[in-house]
Amino acid sequence: MLTGKKILITGVRNKRSAAYWILNKVLDQGADVVLTTPDLERTQKAVQRLPESPPVWYLDVTEKDSIEETKDKLADRWGNLDGLVHSIAYADRDCINSDFFKADREEILQGFDISSFSLFTLAREFSPLMGDSGSIVSLSFETDKVWPPYGWMNFFKVALEYLSKMLAVRLGEQGVRSNVISAGTMKTLSARGIPGFSEMATEYEKAAPLDWDSSESQKFVADACAWLLSDAAEMVSGEVIHVDGGMNVRSGFVIQD
Numbered sequence: 001m002l003t004g005k006k007i008l009i010t011g012v013r014n015k016r017s018a019a020y021w022i023l024n025k026v027l028d029q030g031a032d033v034v035l036t037t038p039d040l041e042r043t044q045k046a047v048q049r050l051p052e053s054p055p056v057w058y059l060d061v062t063e064k065d066s067i068e069e070t071k072d073k074l075a076d077r078w079g080n081l082d083g084l085v086h087s088i089a090y091a092d093r094d095c096i097n098s099d100f101f102k103a104d105r106e107e108i109l110q111g112f113d114i115s116s117f118s119l120f121t122l123a124r125e126f127s128p129l130m131g132d133s134g135s136i137v138s139l140s141f142e143t144d145k146v147w148p149p150y151g152w153m154n155f156f157k158v159a160l161e162y163l164s165k166m167l168a169v170r171l172g173e174q175g176v177r178s179n180v181i182s183a184g185t186m187k188t189l190s191a192r193g194i195p196g197f198s199e200m201a202t203e204y205e206k207a208a209p210l211d212w213d214s215s216e217s218q219k220f221v222a223d224a225c226a227w228l229l230s231d232a233a234e235m236v237s238g239e240v241i242h243v244d245g246g247m248n249v250r251s252g253f254v255i256q257d
Contacts (some may be wrong), residue, residue, distance in 0.1 A: 001230040003030030006078045008126070010036050010059070011087030011139075014046050016188045018139055019087035021218035025226045026083075027052060034077070036070060061088060061118035062110075071125045081129040083229040084122060086138040086160075089190075090114040095152040096194055108152055115156040119163050127176050134176040135229045138164050139183060139221070140240065142248060149195040161240050168238030177237035179228050183221045184244030185214040204247055212245030 007026055011019035012035050026033060027050070036059035037043035043056050057073060060066040074081055091111035094103040103111075119138055127134065140157045141147075147154060160180065167178035185191070185201040201214035224243045227233055242248040 001029045001232060002026050002226060005031045005082040007031045007083035007229060008034050008036060008081060009085040012043050012046055014189055018186055018218045018221050020046060021222040022085055022225045025222040029226055061121060062113055067121060067125050074129055080131050081126055082134055084126055084136045085225060086119050086122060088114060088118055091153050097151045098148040100151045103152055111152055112156055116159040116163060119160055123167050127171055130176050132175040136167060136178040137225050137228045138180045140180050142182060165238045172237060179236060180240045181221055181224050182240050182242045184212055184217055184247055186217045187214045207250055208245030208247040210245035
């Protein structure tokens with residue numbers, strides 16, 4: 001489905017990350033991939049044993065020069081870009097807290113810049129490389145409900161989803177699509193640092209209409225992402241696609257602190 005597609009993937013940090021599973025899926029489908037990361041050593045370690053280890057480039061999404069340098073390298077390497085996977089999220093510990101009053105302005109703005117606004121900056125710089133077609137896919141988490149331990153990240157994900165819809169409108173005439181995958185609970189290393197995550201994952205596994213498995217859920221997300229990157233989804237844009245076993249429609253489900 002993705003043979004010959006040129007895809008940039010952000011956010012591969014370890015073998016449990018959703019971006020790592022997406023990487024494996026798109027490689028299996030014949031894509032040509034470049035990875036970007038602010039931590040070269042960690043990402044290179046994560047992918048070094050893959051049968052075909054893609055190039056790993058430094059990219060700090062908060063630095064204009066870093067983004068422009070990556071754009072130039074993409075233009076030199078490929079000339080054009082078919083897909084962009086935004087799998088970036090960061091927030092200070094005070095932002096990931098039920099008492100979100102603990103976070104100060106600088107911490108909140110940093111989290112927004114990296115977790116949400118970076119989608120805008122990357123799309124603005126890289127979409128010209130997509131010519132008259134392309135696909136941008138971002139990763140989110142349930143935004144219809146508030147999960148108190150998630151703190152400010154609740155807001156960052158809402159902003160990310162709305163930005164994606166704005167991009168779908170702005171880039172649609174160019175033929176570039178923008179969609180979001182709202183994933184269910186995934187037992188990644190990052191998730192382990194969120195207070196109450198284990199209880200949340202257990203609740204998903206008990207209550208989801210389908211047989212949701214938080215330990216293997218990255219696979220489901222990767223499958224959906226590969227589809228959105230492919231020509232099979234050429235008329236799908238501006239969507240928030242839930243890959244959560246149907247949990248988003250569960251009546252009466254309340255996310256507890």
